[in-house]
Amino acid sequence: MSSESRTEAAHIHHPDYVKIWAVLVVLLIVSVLGPLTGIRWLMLFTAFGIAIVKAYLVAKNFMHVNLEKRWVTYLLVTSLVFLAILFSGVAPDIMRHQGLRWENYAAKKAVESGSQASAKHE
Amino acid sequence: MSSHSIANLRSVTGIPTARLVTWWVIASEIFIFGGLLVSYVMHRLAHPEWAIAAANTNTKAGAFNTFVLLTSSLFAVLAHKAADAEDGPKAAKFLRLTALGGFMFLTVKGFEWAHEIKEGFVLSSGGFWSFYYTVAGLHGLHVLAGAIIMLVIASDAAKNRELPRVQCIGLYWHFVDIIWIFLFPLLYIAK
DSSP: OOHHHHHHHHHOOOOOHHHHHHHHHHHHHHHHHGGGGOOHHHHHIIIIIHHHHHHHHIIIIISOGGGSOHHHHHHHHHHHHHHHHHHHHHHHHHHOSBOSSOBOHHHHHHHHHHHHHHHHHO | OOOOOHHHHOOTTSSOHHHHHHHHHHHHHHHHHHHHHHHHHHHHHHOTHHHHHHTTSOHHHHHHHHHHHHHHHHHHHHHHHHHHTTOHHHHHHHHHHHHHHHHHHHHHHHHHHHHHHHTTOOTTSOHHHHHHHHHHHHHHHHHHHHHHHHHHHHHHHTTTOSTHHHHHHHHHHHHHHHHHHHHHIIIIIOO
16 A cells, blocks of 8 residues: 555544444334334424435445545535426426416426326226 | 556646546436426326325335445445555455445336336336336436446446546445435425
């Protein structure tokens, strides 16, 4: 190993990865059990809130993002900011099926036929 | 004594070039998967019928696959730890276990898809299924590619060669794991 890589490796503190994995598995179990309560807000929290926590734990402890040079974080955050721009720019057209002077007939038809097809399949 | 390619020896930015490239790949993958996930969320919120279609996905299979990927991520980071300690054979062993996790994930996915297709849910069955097969299929291709690359790196690592690559493939694998962490609630939980 080069002296630089060796020095860098020596600086990385490896935490107890098995313990972190155990926490991730417990969170997975909670996210699976959440919908069984039948409470919608709790289901959304256990599903998506826990997904964010799990992703954070993996990024921090397994990918060691916090130990990288700061601009690696900038690179990743910039990607996420562009995603947010994509969402906010496109969402009004996709998430609404009609506006003041327009109507998305295709989307409305898709909702109608999708509901019928799903009901038939059941 | 270990040997390294130039990508692992150069670090103009303070990060070895190979790892820097891995981070760039991950940033570009954020756009690929992020774009798909954002599109999915937008359509899912605008199409209530997708919830009915999503009720047909197999939560148990999805949860089992999440467990498999989380466990394979553990093996990937243990391989990194072994590589840091310059224990190539141990790193190779953990990399092979990680790849095994990847193949197990794909096997479960294969059975799951076969069942869904048999039930009549195909790519053209509607918006939800179109997204389901596209996103999960693209993710599956990433798992397959990662597992194959991991086996190639493991064969070098077993001889104590190119050990910094172990961390690079690990970073990629953890990212693929994170993508699945978000796909699981979107495709299997929110019904």
